Amino acid sequence: MPEAEPAERAEPAERAEPPPQPHIQPRPSLFVVHITPELAPVAKVGGLADVVFGLGRELEIRGNHVEIILPKYDCMRYDHIWGLQRIFDDLWVPWYGGAIHCSVYFGFVHGRKCFFIEPHSQDNFFNRGAVYGFHDDIFRFAFFSRAAMEFLWKSGKHPDIIHCHDWQTALVPVYLYEIYQPMGMRHPRVCFTIHNFKHQGVTGAQVLHATGLNRPDYYFHYDRLRDNHNPHAINLMKGGIVYANFVTTVSPRYAMEAKDQGQGFGLEPTLHIHHMKYGGVVNGIDYDVWNPEIDPHIPVHFGVETIEGKYADKKALRDRLLLADNEKPIVSFVGRLDPQKGIELIRHALFYTLGQGGQFVLLGSSPDGAINGYFWGLKRQFNDNPDCHLEIGYNEELAHLVYAGSDIMVVPSRFEPCGLTQLIAMRYGTIPVVREVGGLADTVIDKDFSHRPLNERNGYVFRDYDERGLESALGRAIACYYQYPDHFRELMKNAMRYDYSWNHPGQDYMNIYDYIRDK
Structure with missing residues (x-):
């Protein structure tokens, strides 16, 4: 039997090139400024303070630049502030047709970069031994909000996001869009978080004259700051809702209850008008503080x-x-x-x-x-x-x-x-x-x-x-x-x-920031 012809050797196939990979642009880091009346642990009255600290930390972990602005209270826990120093000593904040001289201090609060505004005024706004509880609280925080915006403007800071909290800082987006944007501060967008609808900052026209929002007829329009029930009052929280680019509450259920189930304390119509920029994000807790596996305050750790x-x-x-x-x-x-x-x-x-x-x-x-x-x-x-x-x-x-x-x-x-x-x-x-x-x-x-x-x-x-x-x-x-x-x-x-750290809410807020940056 004749010998079989050897099979012709196949040429090696050319190595297949991997398909081209889509070029994924990394998410650019954001410059976020929180303007807040509280920050844990230096000025803490309630959960708001924990939220600002925890969210600020999570945003930094995600590669963003975060700064926090708050009043320089005399009752702060100064033992939790590192490297406190005066860094800006010529801040003049418009007030009642004149201006109040302020100094600005910088320090680290457990790694957070913080600016503290100290007004030099006979009003003695923040040297009272407590954060809240005074007859002029609305004027104290209306001034602080104007001072924070003036500091951003005078120091040349143009954050991507200004995140303000509760009625105390609800005038921030009003100042931004009515005063500072026409002056050229066109870059920032504002996220306004409402921690509790019960306290809204309802007041009279005098605060408009004090802050430089000098057009009562304009701001008393129902579509702007006029209180929904008292035509002779303005509502600071309503102003925050109207002017902010996005409004959050601290849980989806509470967002719904405030808008649709009578827990908005009179702001339900405003929430319905602005429902497209409104939602709820559940707060997180700091697992570096509240964690039985490492808690220094308990005798036995466990998981x-x-x-x-x-x-x-x-x-x-x-x-x-x-x-x-x-x-x-x-x-x-x-x-x-x-x-x-x-x-x-x-x-x-x-x-x-x-x-x-x-x-x-x-x-x-x-x-x-x-x-x-x-x-x-x-x-x-x-x-x-x-x-x-x-x-x-x-x-x-x-x-x-x-x-x-x-x-x-x-x-x-x-x-x-x-x-x-x-x-x-x-x-x-x-x-x-x-x-x-x-x-x-x-x-x-x-x-x-x-x-x-x-x-x-x-x-x-x-x-x-x-x-x-x-x-x-x-x-x-x-x-x-x-x-x-x-x-x-x-x-x-x-x-x-269950994971109730700041991981998930941190991502939710990043999505909100991206959404309003694209607007």
């Missing part, structure tokens, strides 16, 4: 896989507050004793918890003397009860231990724009019992009555603002603790796995 450490912190909490060491669940409340937070239901939670075989811990105080006095009376009533402790006041170190050592946290708010309490509680494996309102409804998924998968459920929710509603949720939480401890522990782990 999802080492949750047993939480029980050592529970014992430490009992030891510190002289509570009986037993198998009962600890139900807690941490926060302001304010009508917004549900004073009546906080009180009822105390009595109901004790009646259901639990222990109750309260840490908080009220600026209202009558409310404070009432809770002092409760404290005396339960002074010798081994299952109850009321701490009237606020102690940051103790707050960390309460979050770590409690089993259940009640947040029975009348209304709640976002709420940080439930977010912190979940990080520490403490099960939130919340009313279905605002940011509470956006972040807490009921264990028993939700269509979400079991591994996504993280707490207990009730709808009606009454004692029966509270009992419906708190009762289920306590019953689960006693009757189904394995289920309760899984619920704790579910809560701890």
Whole structure:
């Protein structure tokens, strides 16, 4: 048989070139300036201060240049400011047809670049021993907002985004578009965040004369600053909504409630007119501060896989507050004793918890003397009860231990724009019992009555603002603790796995900034 012809050797195929990759332009970094009345921890009254610090830090992590402008209060925590120095000493801010001389200081607040404005005036705007609570607060912050804009203009700063907060700085976009843009400051866009619609800065025409917005007939137009209900008043928050390029609140649910369910305190028509530039972004919490794995204020660190450490912190909490060491669940409340937070239901939670075989811990105080006095009376009533402790006041170190050592946290708010309490509680494996309102409804998924998968459920929710509603949720939480401890522990782990850092809201705000930059 003849030998077969060898097969012809195939030529090696040419190596295929990879398809051309699309050229993806990296997102350019932005220059963002926050103009704010508060900043944690140097000038903190409420959650606004935490938001500005946390968001500012997240934006910097994402490669943006962030600066923060706030008043130079005499009551600031100067021990948290590094390298404070006067850097601008010739700022003259228009005021009542004249001008007030101001100095500007610069310093770092835990890495944030901050400018502090100090007016030299007989009005003594910011040397009063407190941030708020004075008869001329509207004029104090109207001046501060004008001073911040004048500083940006005189120092040649042209940020991409000016982000202002609440009624105190709501005049910033008004100043920008009515005064500084015609002078040539055409680059910045404004994001205005409303942390609470209840306080709006309603005032008379005098503030227009003071600030240089000297056309009352123009600004008293309904489409600009005139209050929706009082034709003889202007509304600073309304001005912020009208003039800003985008308006946010601190949760999607609260944004809807303010616009459509009567929680806009009279601004509902304005929100409907400007609905295309309006939305909600849930606040984050700083996981460098609120994190049981690294928290310096708790004796034993723990995480999802080492949750047993939480029980050592529970014992430490009992030891510190002289509570009986037993198998009962600890139900807690941490926060302001304010009508917004549900004073009546906080009180009822105390009595109901004790009646259901639990222990109750309260840490908080009220600026209202009558409310404070009432809770002092409760404290005396339960002074010798081994299952109850009321701490009237606020102690940051103790707050960390309460979050770590409690089993259940009640947040029975009348209304709640976002709420940080439930977010912190979940990080520490403490099960939130919340009313279905605002940011509470956006972040807490009921264990028993939700269509979400079991591994996504993280707490207990009730709808009606009454004692029966509270009992419906708190009762289920306590019953689960006693009757189904394995289920309760899984619920704790579910809560701890949620990411309520600034990562997601940081991206949401970057998207908003990009959106208004393109306008």
